[in-house]
Amino acid sequence: MTVIEMHDLKKDFTVRVRAGRFRRRKRTVAAVDGIDLTVDRGEMVGYIGPNGAGKSTTLKMLTGILTPSAGTVRVCGLTPVPQRTRLARRIGVVFGQRSQLWWDLPLHESFTLLRHIYRVPAADHAARLARCRSLLDLDDFLDTPVRQLSLGQRMRGEITAALLHGPDVLFLDEPTIGLDVVSKQAVRGFLAELGQGGDVTLMLTTHDLADIERLCRRLVVIDHGHVVHDGTIEALHARYGSRRRLVADLDAPLPASFTLAGASLVASEADGHRVSFTLESTTAAEAVAALMASASVRDLSLVEPDIEDVVARLYASPGDTS
Amino acid sequence: MDRLDAREGVVTFGALARSGFRRWSTYRQATIAGAFTNVVFGFLRCYVILAVAAATAGGLAAGYDAEQLATYVWVGQGLITVVGMWGWTELADRIRTGEVAADLLRPVPPVVSYLAADLGRFGHAMLTRFVPPMVVGAIFFPLYVPHRAGTIPLFLVSVVLGTLVSFAGRFLVNATAYWLHDARGPIGLWTLASGVLAGLYFPLRLLPDWAAVLLYAALPFAGMLQIPADVLTERDGPALQAGLVAVQAVWAAGLLFACARVQKRAESKLVVQGG
Numbered sequence: 001m002t003v004i005e006m007h008d009l010k011k012d013f014t015v016r017v018r019a020g021r022f023r024r025r026k027r028t029v030a031a032v033d034g035i036d037l038t039v040d041r042g043e044m045v046g047y048i049g050p051n052g053a054g055k056s057t058t059l060k061m062l063t064g065i066l067t068p069s070a071g072t073v074r075v076c077g078l079t080p081v082p083q084r085t086r087l088a089r090r091i092g093v094v095f096g097q098r099s100q101l102w103w104d105l106p107l108h109e110s111f112t113l114l115r116h117i118y119r120v121p122a123a124d125h126a127a128r129l130a131r132c133r134s135l136l137d138l139d140d141f142l143d144t145p146v147r148q149l150s151l152g153q154r155m156r157g158e159i160t161a162a163l164l165h166g167p168d169v170l171f172l173d174e175p176t177i178g179l180d181v182v183s184k185q186a187v188r189g190f191l192a193e194l195g196q197g198g199d200v201t202l203m204l205t206t207h208d209l210a211d212i213e214r215l216c217r218r219l220v221v222i223d224h225g226h227v228v229h230d231g232t233i234e235a236l237h238a239r240y241g242s243r244r245r246l247v248a249d250l251d252a253p254l255p256a257s258f259t260l261a262g263a264s265l266v267a268s269e270a271d272g273h274r275v276s277f278t279l280e281s282t283t284a285a286e287a288v289a290a291l292m293a294s295a296s297v298r299d300l301s302l303v304e305p306d307i308e309d310v311v312a313r314l315y316a317s318p319g320d321t322s
Numbered sequence: 323m324d325r326l327d328a329r330e331g332v333v334t335f336g337a338l339a340r341s342g343f344r345r346w347s348t349y350r351q352a353t354i355a356g357a358f359t360n361v362v363f364g365f366l367r368c369y370v371i372l373a374v375a376a377a378t379a380g381g382l383a384a385g386y387d388a389e390q391l392a393t394y395v396w397v398g399q400g401l402i403t404v405v406g407m408w409g410w411t412e413l414a415d416r417i418r419t420g421e422v423a424a425d426l427l428r429p430v431p432p433v434v435s436y437l438a439a440d441l442g443r444f445g446h447a448m449l450t451r452f453v454p455p456m457v458v459g460a461i462f463f464p465l466y467v468p469h470r471a472g473t474i475p476l477f478l479v480s481v482v483l484g485t486l487v488s489f490a491g492r493f494l495v496n497a498t499a500y501w502l503h504d505a506r507g508p509i510g511l512w513t514l515a516s517g518v519l520a521g522l523y524f525p526l527r528l529l530p531d532w533a534a535v536l537l538y539a540a541l542p543f544a545g546m547l548q549i550p551a552d553v554l555t556e557r558d559g560p561a562l563q564a565g566l567v568a569v570q571a572v573w574a575a576g577l578l579f580a581c582a583r584v585q586k587r588a589e590s591k592l593v594v595q596g597g
Contacts, residue, residue, distance in 0.1 A: 060423070063427055064426075064427075065423055065426045065427065065589075067590060067591070081590075084426065084589075085429045085430075085431070086429070088427055088428055088429040089429050091427075093423075093427050095423065095424070098419075098420060098421050098423060098424060099421065099424065100424035100427070102341060102345065104344075104345040104348050104349075105341060105344060105345060105348075109341070109344065112337070113337055113338070113341045116333060116334045116336075116337030116338070117334055117337070117338070117428055117429065117430055117435075118428075118429060119330050119333075119334065145348065
């Protein structure tokens with residue numbers, strides 16, 4: 001079942017630029033420029049792109065707080081802007097850089113207030129809160145005013161707040177920004193568990209690609225308002241020719257004439273005592289065996305392709321919408 | 323179904339109002355300092371206005387006797403925070419920083435949720451900011467005791483209406499941030515205008531009749547302080563006393579309607595700031 005549908009979605013902003021001492025000229029900037037995307041129920045989608053690519057603008061249009069300039073958008077069968085209030089009961093939103101909690105109130109009072117705002121039956125509220133309390137370790141700071149929470153604690157509170165009304169879709173806008181390693185792991189672990197249930201559709205924007213690797217099968221990359229990739233992370237690696245690397249520490253440098261079938265030498269460091277090969281048309285086992293047969297190897301490691309490198313290359317080639 | 327919706331609506335409104343009360347009750351030192359300041363300025367204003375009354379023929383200034391004037395001053399000192407005339411920039415700040423997105427993502431219209439929270443604030447201020455100045459005023463000055471049975475209930479209605487007028491005015495001024503991005507200018511103007519035109523610094527009836535009529539009827543400010551004070555001090559006969567409260571009600575309804583319209587217009591062309 002399709003939960004999110006965008007068809008030729010556009011958002012233009014008009015900016016005024018100086019064109020003389022008193023004159024201002026209007027210029028139209030396309031923040032989102034014709035996005036077509038559908039997301040099915042239970043999917044976990046990573047929605048990434050460089051700063052200014054149009055991620056947050058898309059999210060605002062999906063949640064009904066920004067009117068599209070053109071195109072259509074439907075979330076849970078509703079049109080977000082005119083049906084914003086109805087949609088609000090069906091979606092949860094977490095902004096990493098904004099808070100939906102009440103600054104002055106203890107966390108548990110924010111949760112109680114949200115129960116009344118969303119008109120959630122007491123039993124449902126209690127069950128959802130109990131689950132979040134145990135999975136996100138909220139008990140230590142439930143009575144603490146939100147203003148006194150650490151960023152990691154607050155973010156766990158924000159995620160709980162977004163889920164207490166049982167939304168069908170959860171939008172997360174940079175939920176791990178600024179978090180320490182432990183808090184990041186807690187948040188990712190919780191979201192992974194949430195996604196496994198298959199009931200909640202999750203759309204995640206982030207600059208931390210480890211979030212995506214951990215959580216999302218599907219990756220949508222946008223740049224300059226266009227979708228430049230929509231598929232799995234593996235498909236992205238395949239498309240950009242990402243290869244695994246074999247790194248070896250040697251007792252003596254390799255002879256200049258040495259070649260490894262199906263692999264190519266990409267780096268030679270420490271006077272030739274450390275070499276790196278990318279594996280092109282051979283398996284790791286074959287390459288290791290061939291290297292061991294012709295050189296004295298002290299240590300070996302196999303390095304997986306780095307998603308950050310691939311995405312950096314994608315960001316650096318604007319206009320590639322193939 | 324409609325009745326159920328209405329009942330749930332009341333429960334939601336009540337919960338939001340309680341949260342407003344709770345939020346303000348967390349700042350105890352600020353509450354005590356504020357009440358103390360109100361009392362100090364109460365003495366200052368009371369002595370000045372009583373000196374003015376003493377210098378006038380028959381001790382009447384603008385139709386108020388000394389007891390009524392002292393009551394007008396102390397009620398005014400108590401009501402400044404109750405109606406919440408000054409200092410509310412929450413909505414403008416949230417618009418400027420983009421935090422307003424969280425308000426828009428909830429299934430309650432922002433005007434309703436802010437109004438509910440403001441009525442919670444009103445309840446807290448009635449207990450902590452209205453009572454202390456009135457008690458101190460009553461200890462140190464002879465205050466006016468109403469003679470008519472309906473005056474106290476009418477005064478309470480008038481204070482609630484004054485709070486609604488003040489809330490709606492503040493909401494509109496804050497909402498200019500949707501278009502201006504920074505509402506400090508309009509908020510500054512509001513602060514300047516509301517003190518003078520609400521009758522905080524001097525009773526509006528000290529002005530020529532035409533000006534007083536204009537300020538009572540054609541502008542909303544008198545509804546925040548001057549009219550509640552006039553109602554409690556029984557400055558006018560029962561008919562005019564009720565008529566003034568009716569003027570407040572008209573202003574409150576009109577301004578709240580304007581808030582809803584402005585909010586709707588802002589939402590249709592809204593750009594929530596920040597990524």
